[in-house]
Amino acid sequence: MYHDQDIADRRPSTGRDTRMRWTLDDVIEAAFTTLDAEGLEKLTLRGVARNLGSHLNSVSSYVKTKQTLIDTMADHIVGSVDVTDLPAEPVERARTVATRYRAALLAHRDGGRLVAGTFTGTGKTLRVADTIVGALLDAGHQEADAARLCWAIVYFTLGLTQEQQTPSDNPRGSFHDLIATGNYPALARIGEPLMVTDSFDERFHYGLSRLLPTEQ
Secondary structure, three states: OOOOOOHHHHOOOOOOOOOOOOOHHHHHHHHHHHHHHHOHHHOOHHHHHHHHOOOHHHHHOOOOOHHHHHHHHHHHHHHOOOOOOOOOOHHHHHHHHHHHHHHHHHOOOOHHHHHOOOOOOOHHHHHHHHHHHHHHHHOOOOHHHHHHHHHHHHHHHHHHHHHHOOOOOOOOOOHHHHHHOOOOHHHHHHOHHHHHHOOHHHHHHHHHHHHOOOOO
């Protein structure tokens, strides 16, 4: 999955120590295996080492703490967003990148929660924001508006994805009973189908259409 370093580094070392020489890419791949199998709460350096088939020192030599591991994994998730082959029309360009960003978050269990609050400042992370901001500037937004709208798109996408990746055993809850009390007249007018049963895809595309209307 990740191949930034020479494959020769993975060959068993000579001499008394015959353990595999793991690379950072190996560690991150094992970390995503752990994340997808056990979730963010159970992601630990020891668990990654166990999935890698190595000692803890092999992992901690690359990532010292769980937060460092999470930051690095977040960078890989955001870095996987393809910012090539985009529509020429600026608003569609921003919408396409946002949709791909959501898909990258959904590709891993707890991906939204893992990425939220992280910032590594690498080219991988910044190129997504740069592409969205560039599209917004081309669409005629002023600099400050483009920056704030970019953040709004990112926060909306992150928040919706986290909600989607935190399923409820009873998604409707007691909505019907609460509405029946008459204490929530506006929600009663809208009705349960719109408030409860809309898919996350529908919510995402609607929200994005409000943030990025076709007509500027």
